Amino acid sequence: MNNTDLLTIAGKEYKSRLLLGTGKYKNLKETGQAIAAGGAEIVTVAIRRTNIGQNADEPNLLDVISPDRYTLLPNTAGCYTAEDAVRTCRLARELLDGHKLVKLEVLGDAQTLYPDMPATLEAADILIKDGFEVMVYTTDDPILAKRLEDMGCVAVMPLAAPIGSGLGIQNRYNILTIVENASVPIIVDAGVGTASDAAIAMELGCDGVLMNTAVAEARNPVLMASAMKKGIEAGREAFLAGRMPRRRFASASSPIEGVI
Amino acid sequence: MQILLNGEHHSISARTTVTQLIEDLKLTERRLAVELNGEILPRSKYAHSVLVENDNLEIVNAIGGGQSRKYI
Numbered sequence: 001m002n003n004t005d006l007l008t009i010a011g012k013e014y015k016s017r018l019l020l021g022t023g024k025y026k027n028l029k030e031t032g033q034a035i036a037a038g039g040a041e042i043v044t045v046a047i048r049r050t051n052i053g054q055n056a057d058e059p060n061l062l063d064v065i066s067p068d069r070y071t072l073l074p075n076t077a078g079c080y081t082a083e084d085a086v087r088t089c090r091l092a093r094e095l096l097d098g099h100k101l102v103k104l105e106v107l108g109d110a111q112t113l114y115p116d117m118p119a120t121l122e123a124a125d126i127l128i129k130d131g132f133e134v135m136v137y138t139t140d141d142p143i144l145a146k147r148l149e150d151m152g153c154v155a156v157m158p159l160a161a162p163i164g165s166g167l168g169i170q171n172r173y174n175i176l177t178i179v180e181n182a183s184v185p186i187i188v189d190a191g192v193g194t195a196s197d198a199a200i201a202m203e204l205g206c207d208g209v210l211m212n213t214a215v216a217e218a219r220n221p222v223l224m225a226s227a228m229k230k231g232i233e234a235g236r237e238a239f240l241a242g243r244m245p246r247r248r249f250a251s252a253s254s255p256i257e258g259v260i
Numbered sequence: 261m262q263i264l265l266n267g268e269h270h271s272i273s274a275r276t277t278v279t280q281l282i283e284d285l286k287l288t289e290r291r292l293a294v295e296l297n298g299e300i301l302p303r304s305k306y307a308h309s310v311l312v313e314n315d316n317l318e319i320v321n322a323i324g325g326g327q328s329r330k331y332i
Binding site for chain 1: 265266267268270285287290291292293294295300302303318319320321322323324325
């Protein structure tokens, strides 16, 4: 892979275009192994109430995923109001010593886990004014995606299918329109099920893919993380190479002249 | 004396500071963030913040998480 083809988010450069969630793994060891196999440099974490009085010596996620080595992306997963999302980001900033990069998601309902876009816009506005660098989970509406970019979000992250569904890229023309209009990184966040899905997202020109369930719920999560890394690299190279045009009929590869 | 700790009633002795409470909970080694009555309490203020009756304290940490799922 070309070493100069870097992903830049909020002024920081990354070699890897795979962003990994750290939920749903069997244990912290598997989490660490999957991140290593996927080569992810940005990993999402959730902010949750500390268990009081039980498992006081349970292993800490930040022991496995060192903030010195990885870019931690605290997310607001599980928040259903702008207020809760903003509160979660502020707690994350305190927890991580002034860390500004966050993933904003404000959910609309538990069945679809679709984002509540009015609440997302409201929270993004508050967070940006408060100095956060916001990577935002959004529907695949090109107008909203552009609006979020114009507000100052540092990355726009449309869904490709519902969170955790593994249905693959169901909206490739919307994703393409969002990519074509954008001047900040567009990262598919949600919907990928297997490595070819990730490759399709990258072939559309996305700058990266964020996933969790597709890796964590694979039969072999570590192997799937490795497959995702390759799928993303292959898709990126294919995008940069520029695919051939689609034709309805055949086009011979061998010269016709000189046939005996 | 009663406070609300992560949404549940919790008994502490009078004049307990946040530093003291974190020690009592055996959480000293952990990377935490604390919210006191809806406001973030910076780490530098733990030692001087004396809890009073009915204070609402939230103590959080980072856990595995990516896309949504219920954790609490």
